[in-house]
Amino acid sequence: MSFVSCEVQDRVAVLTIDRPKALNALNPEVLNDLRLAFEGIDQDVVRCVILTGAGDKSFVAGADIASMSTMTKAEGEAFGRLGNDVFLMVENFPLPVIAAVNGFALGGGNELAMSCDIRLASENALFGQPEVGLGITPGFGGTQRLARVVGVGMAKQLVYSATNIKASEALRIGLVNAVYAPDQLMDAARKLAGKIASNAPIAVRNCKRAINEGIELPIAEAVQVEERLFGACFETHDQVEGMSCFLSREKPKPKAVFTNN
Incomplete structure (x- = not known):
């Protein structure tokens, strides 16, 4: 280039x-x-x-x-x-x-x-x-x-x-x-x-998608976009690690490389 x-x-x-x-x-x-x-x-x-x-x-x-x-x-x-x-x-x-x-x-x-x-x-x-x-x-x-x-x-x-x-x-x-x-x-x-x-990469990416995809939709449809992307965060390393560390007051240990789970 x-x-x-x-x-x-x-x-x-x-x-x-x-x-x-x-x-x-x-x-x-x-x-x-x-x-x-x-x-x-x-x-x-x-x-x-x-x-x-x-x-x-x-x-x-x-x-x-x-x-x-x-x-x-x-x-x-x-x-x-x-x-x-x-x-x-x-x-x-x-x-x-x-x-x-x-x-x-x-x-x-x-x-x-x-x-x-x-x-x-x-x-x-x-x-x-x-x-x-x-x-x-x-x-x-x-x-x-x-x-x-x-x-x-x-x-x-x-x-x-x-x-x-x-x-x-x-x-x-x-x-x-x-x-x-x-x-x-x-x-x-x-x-x-x-x-x-420094934040959970899956969550950040899903937030961007939710905003971009939902901004022009009626609110009833837009929140369905959010629901889907919210649900997609569960059972991922970031969600499991982030919530367990919040409850135990430990610092999350993010994966070195981004993955979808």
Whole structure:
């Protein structure tokens, strides 16, 4: 992979989009490398993923306008499909994914961040969907995820006006979970990832599935999703060990490698 690097430490994988000269802009090659990077994660070892951008200016500045400028209708639709396929893979990845947004998160960058479970931002981060200023709509899920994250009214305001917002405003409207000084962002992301990784992996994965699968369902159907995943935790090592140690006040002894039982 030329444009995405992977580092694994203490059960946490850090994926870095590495195209700093182009502010980590997304083109088909970057998207394919991102997909390969996620597919290459050893889910028996890794328990949480951090996604960030190389350099100190940009998470992902957007889709590569140079590569889009000459696309036909069919090519544009195919590019949108590729981006959506990759971002849906990120969104539905079994492990929690934290976006460490270290600068520009515009267009496809904001869309990629929204496909992650949790978004942490540096104080110099900038968010937005500026596509209408270029004569196009958001193409990688921006019109859909933004409305789900910040509400329909705020999403329409940001998308229709192509307004970019600072990290403090992104925090206020609920687009990000927390804001840190630039030199503290990755430490904060690693600390949160480590806390997630220390918990029972089957339970964490099932919580992600329950939230993702149930959020758009009527509550009566959504709780049935939860019931099924709640039940699936029983008779696993993590459940037996966790509850027995709670009762005996001992520290749980997690398995070294993830298994389904």
